[in-house]
Amino acid sequence: MSLETIYALSSGAGPTGVAVIRVSGPEAQNITTSLCGKLPKDRVAQLSRLIDRSDNSILDEALVLFFKGPRSFTGEDVVEFHIHGGRAVISSLLNKLSTFPNCRMAERGEFSRRGFENGKLDLIEVEGLADLIAADTLGQKSQALSQLGGETSKLYEGWRSDLIYAIALVESALDFSDEADVPEDIAGEALPTVQTLYSKIETFLDDGARGEIVRDGFRVVIVGPPNAGKSRLLNALAKRDVAIVSDEAGTTRDVIEVRLDIDGLPVIVTDTAGIRETKSKVELEGIRRSFEQARQAELILFLIDGTNPQIEPQMVPDFDLDDDLLRGEIPVLKVWNKSDLAEVPIEISKKIDVIISAQEGAGLGKLTQLISQAVNDRVGQGEAVVITRERHRELLRKCSDELENFLEGDLSDTELRAEDLRQAAFSLGRLVGRVDVEDVLDKIFIEFCIGK
Ligand SMILES: Nc1nc2c(ncn2[C@@H]2O[C@H](COP(=O)(O)OP(=O)(O)OP(=O)(O)O)[C@@H](O)[C@H]2O)c(=O)[nH]1
Ligand SMILES: [Mg+2]
Structure with missing residues (x-):
């Protein structure tokens, strides 16, 4: 959990009928109580006068929604102030928020990033969200929605668990390494799983770049x-x-x-x-x-x-x-x-x-x-789940290459074969953001606007 509380205008720049300012972090609750006088019920919208306690001036009359963590977009305590969308109203509330301790303006994509770090969204879903916000056409929108909805993640996660099963089989063969013949037979049991997975991924890769x-x-x-x-x-x-x-x-x-x-x-x-x-x-x-x-x-x-x-x-x-x-x-x-x-x-x-x-x-x-x-x-029409980014294609390619190494390798060398599968699983893990993704995070979140 972060120590800092972040806030930002999450709707478009004013003037608009309604503007939404979102706050996330440990201070969210105190801020809400201070501005509204009392904390609204969890997840129930409440009409409230927002008061600046320093001079008792009225900031605005707002609809306030409080989400107790972890049941929120970021996984932290979150409050949304639905205020009037005039520029002066927006800036007065933003200014007020900056005066609370450990509270600062959010960076691009920082709400989503916290959601990712707290396990609310995986990387594929985060990318789907970025695509949804950027979508100009209906085709882009429905593709992004299916990615955000978790269908894509489910497919990749399914492949990853098949792989983990295969790894377990091959690794169990390692324990038999002194007894002749046995390791090969046991590792051989992983063959059909790896073979099926390999052809699934190959077919998936050979999609004419539809999603992209x-x-x-x-x-x-x-x-x-x-x-x-x-x-x-x-x-x-x-x-x-x-x-x-x-x-x-x-x-x-x-x-x-x-x-x-x-x-x-x-x-x-x-x-x-x-x-x-x-x-x-x-x-x-x-x-x-x-x-x-x-x-x-x-x-x-x-x-x-x-x-x-x-x-x-x-x-x-x-x-x-x-x-x-x-x-x-x-x-x-x-x-x-x-x-x-x-x-x-x-x-x-x-x-x-x-x-x-x-x-x-x-x-x-x-x-x-x-x-x-x-x-x-x-x-064309085809599978609902498609590869939408070069990052995904590269990692799937790597995974598939490792599976190929396994299939073409010498099965009696169980140590090496287990390593092929571990590498393949590692690529799938990177794909959904389960392992070692620090290097891609900044790149992904920079695509977001502030407030998302
Ligand atoms: N009558 C007629 N003239 C056309 C038509 N299309 C283009 N023109 C004229 O052809 C000339 C060249 O048009 P451009 O669109 O500049 O041609 P371009 O292919 O872009 O030319 P470059 O940029 O020099 O390679 C202009 O005078 C246009 O008005 C058409 O369908 N009918
Ligand atoms: Mg021309």
Whole structure:
């Protein structure tokens, strides 16, 4: 338990109808009694006049909720003051709180951190909470909620307990080490458990990064020759003027992104510099960045200028995206633009995926639909629990590698095999935050806002 009591505005900055100031720590009870005159019943909202005892002035009339630890968000005594959301009201209560002994403003994520340290949330749930607060789209929200709800933790914890069972079997074989044959047989009993776990984790890892895409966004990158209308298309999709549009070739040099919500999933559309031969150093750097973006894309929109059609990327001079990239992994949509000026010749119409006029808006509905389809092809329907972060993927990978060492290793060397399993369990323990996580904590809690 912490010695310091922390407080913060947990709702948005005022003015709002209601603001919530949360206090957690050993002084929470004294503070409540001092301000309200008496302590409200545990977990029962009470309307109360908050009085500053130093001069008997009224701070506000508030709804006060007291949570006796450990039955609270942080596990400590917590009080929530639901006050009027005016800036002066908020600051007067915050100022008053700073005058109590051992009481200070909370740091980012400090309430959640205390909740984690007191075992109210595990690390996976803390990360789910951070994702929930940051969620912009419905897809992100439901993914974060399932992680916060403990489903993900339950799965990983289940795997961890299977592993601990396997470790116990192998370790018991260590005790027989003088008797011939026996250790191998006993350690062998762990084989089916490890085998099953290994294939479960491998299948889980091979998920096309679905969870990460839902969390971080599906990247669509617009590439093509200068003046094809890439920036105009970005503006049309964003429904606002984000990028400069001009008939001067080589207008865009920086990478410009907008975030869209397509059917509840976050889609990041990126406009890039037009690809062409150029001597301008700045433009060359822009072109280099275009390729760099394209390589990270989940979908490439190859934009064709209808008035000067180059319908294959290879027809664009200097378009040196690796051949395997365009043929293989990343899907490419060929988008014919400027349909208001130029129709698609019948002989090439089969090679075009969608015809638009970024300027007039024609075909944009169809294009959005194709993007949405690409997102769904990638994210699709599947298991409810998914990997949402690189941290999780890395630890699961490590765990799986250790299981593989076990499966391929010499079973008679029980000492080494037990160590493989211990390492695997260690990775799962780090995943849910049971062991050795100091190094990741600061990184995780910094994602939070103050008051959470
Ligand atoms: N008529 C017509 N003109 C368009 C359309 N889309 C873009 N343009 C025009 O084409 C010119 C180039 O548009 P941009 O959006 O700047 O082209 P870009 O591909 O971003 O060009 P760079 O940034 O130089 O690579 C501008 O004059 C636009 O107004 C369209 O659908 N129809
Ligand atoms: Mg541009």
